[in-house]
Amino acid sequence: MLTIGDLSKATGVKVPTIRYYEQMGLISPAERSEGNQRRYSSEERERLAFIRHARDLGLTIDAIRALIDLSQHPERPCRDADRIAAEQLATVRRKIARLRKLEAELERITSHCHSDQISDCYVIRALANHDLCHDDHD
Amino acid sequence: MLTIGDLSKATGVKVPTIRYYEQMGLISPAERSEGNQRRYSSEERERLAFIRHARDLGLTIDAIRALIDLSQHPERPCRDADRIAAEQLATVRRKIARLRKLEAELERITSHCHSDQISDCYVIRALANHDLCHDDHD
DNA sequence: CTTGATGCTCAAGGGGCTTGAGGTTTTATG
DNA sequence: CATAAAACCTCAAGCCCCTTGAGCATCAAG
Numbered sequence: 207m208l209t210i211g212d213l214s215k216a217t218g219v220k221v222p223t224i225r226y227y228e229q230m231g232l233i234s235p236a237e238r239s240e241g242n243q244r245r246y247s248s249e250e251r252e253r254l255a256f257i258r259h260a261r262d263l264g265l266t267i268d269a270i271r272a273l274i275d276l277s278q279h280p281e282r283p284c285r286d287a288d289r290i291a292a293e294q295l296a297t298v299r300r301k302i303a304r305l306r307k308l309e310a311e312l313e314r315i316t317s318h319c320h321s322d323q324i325s326d327c328y329v330i331r332a333l334a335n336h337d338l339c340h341d342d343h344d
Numbered sequence: 345m346l347t348i349g350d351l352s353k354a355t356g357v358k359v360p361t362i363r364y365y366e367q368m369g370l371i372s373p374a375e376r377s378e379g380n381q382r383r384y385s386s387e388e389r390e391r392l393a394f395i396r397h398a399r400d401l402g403l404t405i406d407a408i409r410a411l412i413d414l415s416q417h418p419e420r421p422c423r424d425a426d427r428i429a430a431e432q433l434a435t436v437r438r439k440i441a442r443l444r445k446l447e448a449e450l451e452r453i454t455s456h457c458h459s460d461q462i463s464d465c466y467v468i469r470a471l472a473n474h475d476l477c478h479d480d481h482d
Numbered sequence: 483c484t485t486g487a488t489g490c491t492c493a494a495g496g497g498g499c500t501t502g503a504g505g506t507t508t509t510a511t512g
Numbered sequence: 513c514a515t516a517a518a519a520c521c522t523c524a525a526g527c528c529c530c531t532t533g534a535g536c537a538t539c540a541a542g
Contacts, residue, residue: 211519226499241507243520256472263446267498277468284465288454291467295450302443305436308401312433316426327422329429330415334394349488364530379538381489
């Protein structure tokens, strides 16, 4: 049996975060030692690794909960799980698209600033005046 | 003079957000009408547009406050403003790099899922087992 | 003068944790 | 076996950047 600290090291999820996940119902309440400390089996380590991986991929707590529910009904079709992952992929792509525009804009702003004085600073002027933007990054 | 609603429409910043910015000291407390309602001049509209633009580019409230401080000392060198923008650019680039990895991983996960049953779902298996990943997206 | 839109303040919520205080249990060492 | 350090516990609050809601006041149009 693992202590919460062992589990934390094994999965890379911080100790308070593990307790938080328990509170949020992502993992079921752990068994306790005689002195009321949490004890985990390797099954629980696997589930936490699953959660960690999904969080790393940017899935929300709610989406992860849905996936866990699905995984507990092995006869259900795969489509739902696929849809959750696909939605996340779409979200990630939207974020990338947006960040690319920000990148272009910031690049332009910083590379144009050759002045010495704030009064003539391109950064400040560009921020004050959206019209100086080439793209509509909003 | 603009009401807070007019200002909101003019800048795209929501009414409660304007009040929040005032509370946070990003904009100075507005003049008031006889009936205690906020009234804004076009100067204040410009400052709010500046804030909006900077937020859109992902700058934090603190960074924006720093830029506003700078812009009020026209004789100071431009370097500081440039540094703030450059830091934001670096942050954006880091985010893009990370999201690209997530994109690749999610793409791979979703496109491999041809099964009908959760029990054999690649999405679930891939999330459960980080070793199935091609990249170290953590 | 009434009505409906807009405004006000103050407090709480939300996501996903993190941090802190104040106390108990476990483990390593003497 | 006694002690001390490390790890654990609970509960509450903090963080960022707003958003939402309740309950009331003001304003512009008809």
